[in-house]
Amino acid sequence: MLCLLALLAAFPPLSTDMYLPALPLLQKIWQQPMSVVNFTLSGFFIGFCVSMLLYGPLSDKFGRRPPLMSGIIIYIAASFASGFVDDIFHLIILRVLQGIGASSGVVISMAITKDLYDGQQRQRILAYMAVIMALAPMLAPVFGGVIMTRLSWHWVFFMQAAMGMIALAGVIRLKEPLQAPEDVSVLKAIGLYLKLFGNRRYIGLVLLFSVIVLPHFSFIGSASNIYISQFGTSEQVFSYFFAFNAAAIMAGSFMCTRIQRHMAPQKIVTISFAGILAGGLFMHADLVSGPWGLAMPMAVASFFFGLSRPPSNHLVLLQVDHGAGTASSLMIFLYFIVAAFAMWFIALDWGNTIHVIARLAVLAALFVLAVWLPMVKKLKLDAES
Numbered sequence: 021m022l023c024l025l026a027l028l029a030a031f032p033p034l035s036t037d038m039y040l041p042a043l044p045l046l047q048k049i050w051q052q053p054m055s056v057v058n059f060t061l062s063g064f065f066i067g068f069c070v071s072m073l074l075y076g077p078l079s080d081k082f083g084r085r086p087p088l089m090s091g092i093i094i095y096i097a098a099s100f101a102s103g104f105v106d107d108i109f110h111l112i113i114l115r116v117l118q119g120i121g122a123s124s125g126v127v128i129s130m131a132i133t134k135d136l137y138d139g140q141q142r143q144r145i146l147a148y149m150a151v152i153m154a155l156a157p158m159l160a161p162v163f164g165g166v167i168m169t170r171l172s173w174h175w176v177f178f179m180q181a182a183m184g185m186i187a188l189a190g191v192i193r194l195k196e197p198l199q200a201p202e203d204v205s206v207l208k209a210i211g212l213y214l215k216l217f218g219n220r221r222y223i224g225l226v227l228l229f230s231v232i233v234l235p236h237f238s239f240i241g242s243a244s245n246i247y248i249s250q251f252g253t254s255e256q257v258f259s260y261f262f263a264f265n266a267a268a269i270m271a272g273s274f275m276c277t278r279i280q281r282h283m284a285p286q287k288i289v290t291i292s293f294a295g296i297l298a299g300g301l302f303m304h305a306d307l308v309s310g311p312w313g314l315a316m317p318m319a320v321a322s323f324f325f326g327l328s329r330p331p332s333n334h335l336v337l338l339q340v341d342h343g344a345g346t347a348s349s350l351m352i353f354l355y356f357i358v359a360a361f362a363m364w365f366i367a368l369d370w371g372n373t374i375h376v377i378a379r380l381a382v383l384a385a386l387f388v389l390a391v392w393l394p395m396v397k398k399l400k401l402d403a404e405s
Contacts, residue, residue: 022145133149288331
């Protein structure tokens with residue numbers, strides 16, 4: 021179950037990071053500016069975000085398995101078709117469809133954790149999922165680099181289709197985890213979003229934790245261009261630097277599994293935000309030159325980003341008693357809307373992209389800490405936390 025949930029939740033990093041080494045090549049092949057090529061990233065997240073608003077209520081109404089299988093089938097078809105395109109605009113459209121399919125795995129896997137686990141056990145499962153999920157951005161660009169070297173960029177999407185088939189096989193064997201579906205119409209289930217917006221503690225946390233993803237996704241959106249075009253590394257060497265960053269996220273998530281038994285989630289979140297601030301300041305100081313000048317401080321910020329995700333998601337879900345699928349949808353929707361904005365923003369014509377990432381980390385961390393510290397005492401916390 022843990023491996024299946026982690027695979028479903030890892031659809032976004034597998035769908036984006038495996039493809040990152042191909043971005044500079046596609047820019048040259050199709051003679052398009054990087055801001056246009058980056059729409060294949062932000063387009064994925066736009067389709068991802070919009071569709072997840074439907075998957076949550078549908079899974080609350082009909083159970084987790086039917087919408088999950090439908091989404092995975094869409095993902096497989098779009099991934100396979102992406103391997104045959106020969107222009108940027110058709111690829112952007114297919115990437116939007118790929119995002120529509122991928123969102124089912126992320127939203128519904130999060131809801132399943134609330135169906136099956138409670139309290140500290142759910143926090144522990146989320147932390148273990150985060151550790152396994154961190155392998156995706158660590159290994160995906162390496163596999164992408166190998167595919168680019170041995171085959172062609174088309175095979176990146178064929179591999180993603182194969183990954184979707186594995187996930188579909190696991191879901192087919194999955195016993196329905198939702199024992200008591202919501203006895204309301206789909207339209208009324210969608211109306212639960214209005215109630216969530218009325219839950220000030222829930223929506224406040226979701227909006228606040230969305231801000232902290234800005235530096236992370238601005239790095240993802242610009243890393244291949246910085247390492248390959250600016251520093252002159254090969255696609256394969258870029259994949260190793262990117263894997264180094266992903267390993268830092270995994271280390272942070274693994275650390276969370278160790279310390280969450282002895283430390284309250286709100287304290288872990290506070291430490292994490294302070295660490296992201298330190299990473300941003302380190303990056304802006306230009307203490308190290310060359311590729312490691314980005315890799316080392318970004319690894320610091322990424323470690324604390326990985327540390328923050330399990331307890332922050334746990335705290336958000338604690339603020340709702342019913343409709344976990346809908347709550348998960350809205351939470352991840354807002355996270356990835358910010359992610360899509362960050363990828364578009366960082367692709368603009370900046371003089372020093374690394375400094376822009378650093379400033380986003382510093383400003384986001386300062387803002388979140390300023391709001392989080394007064395808020396933390398008013399949160400709904402379970403007894404085990």
